[in-house]
């Protein structure tokens with residue numbers, strides 16, 4: 001079954017029940033068009049990370065299907081998942097750099113999916129094309145001067161920039177981010193978010209970004225999807241969303257007045 | 261006011277504990293009786309020891325050249341065996357770790373092999389190899405290889421299983437394959453620990469290689485065993501001193517390197 005061709009991501013009736021019986025997602029359906037930026041909001045435990053893992057193929061939905069540019073993820077074996085993953089750029093809350101290697105090496109790793117062996121992404125053996133490209137990506141996030149530094153000697157904000165450079169190196173078509181700024185202070189968080197959004201707009205990438213900051217979500221996203229106990233309770237263009245709707249997502253109706 | 265009762269100071273031991281302690285106490289007494297430990301024997305033992313020490317002093321450096329050559333051979337056995345053992349340990353450890361093994365059955369096979377290598381004492385391995393490849397350093401090297409795999413593959417694998425999932429997941433998400441994930445994140449992250457374990461294993465190998473000569477697997481142990489058999493205690497002392505110097509020197513060196521790496 002081929003899905004709607006204009007949407008990059010198509011989620012249909014996805015339910016996820018973990019082996020211990022927790023149902024984290026219940027009958028979720030939405031789609032994201034090419035070049036659209038969606039913010040996924042919801043309180044702790046509402047199922048956002050589970051959605052992220054299903055979209056990236058690290059978890060399989062218990063039922064329902066996910067189409068990525070028309071490809072049904074469930075139909076893919078481990079091996080045939082690789083070319084699909086190549087199109088998916090991911091940004092994580094805890095950056096996930098290989099902490100005891102250099103910044104440069106970490107960015108080079110972003111190119112892994114483009115080569116059959118791993119030698120072309122190892123700093124000492126990489127082609128000059130890859131090396132130049134890595135430096136350009138680092139320059140794009142403003143860290144070219146730190147290329148030689150060990151990754152764990154960078155601040156959190158800088159590490160997330162390196163992770164973004166690694167993602168750029170990959171040349172993805174769709175970006176998935178799980179709370180990319182949750183471990184950063186407000187200033188660094190805003191800067192990283194602006195950088196991520198500039199890049200995404202430049203290259204007109206499709207984005208699904210999990211966030212906790214409603215303000216930031218409203219500023220950056222085209223559309224906001226709200227999850228509550230594994231179900232979609234909100235799916236609205238960011239421009240027309242009201243503060244009340246957002247508050248309700250986090251506090252439930254009882255606290256609405258206090259936060260108006 | 262409610263009174264709060266603290267738990268009792270002593271708990272009555274369970275009968276399993278009582279029986280276990282009883283069995284061990286019984287075995288201990290039987291063991292002492294079996295070894296025929298008596299005051300006279302201890303006393304004459306001390307006298308014999310004095311005999312050995314007085315005839316061992318001063319150490320005899322006459323045959324220092326062949327002894328040093330034998331020590332050098334021991335060192336070579338330890339070095340060659342450890343290097344090959346460490347290199348083989350890496351793939352074995354990857355096959356034995358749950359986050360890198362291609363299949364659970366392979367993992368169990370690899371683990372079983374490593375435990376067997378570790379559980380069978382090195383002197384027994386040495387006897388087996390002396391029978392299969394003959395007397396001399398090759399038997400020693402093979403023994404050290406097996407010994408090193410038993411030790412290193414186990415600790416490598418423990419480290420590999422502790423590696424956080426995050427970086428591996430990130431590399432996987434760029435479209436990298438299993439080999440890319442292993443060489444890009446798992447090995448680099450575990451590398452300092454691998455180096456520490458390998459150096460430690462080298463220290464262990466030097467001590468092991470000394471003893472291997474006693475069963476004919478090459479090196480200084482052969483000299484030591486001969487000196488004792490011929491009752492050349494002064495030469496034996498010389499050999500022991502040389503062993504001490506070399507082992508201590510390498511322990512110092514390797515702990516210095518380990519501190520630098522970790």
Ligand SMILES: Nc1ncnc2c1ncn2[C@@H]1O[C@H](COP(=O)(O)OP(=O)(O)OP(=O)(O)O)[C@@H](O)[C@H]1O
Nearest residue numbers: 018020022024042043044045046047048049050051
């Ligand atoms: N591996 C797992 N096994 C069992 N239950 C899980 C697992 N991962 C998540 N859950 C459960 O699924 C539900 C949704 O979790 P999820 O991590 O998706 O929430 P979240 O919206 O990302 O929360 P947060 O904002 O805290 O990150 C929770 O009840 C959680 O306990």
Ligand SMILES: [Mg+2]
Nearest residue numbers: 048049050178
């Ligand atoms: Mg989460």
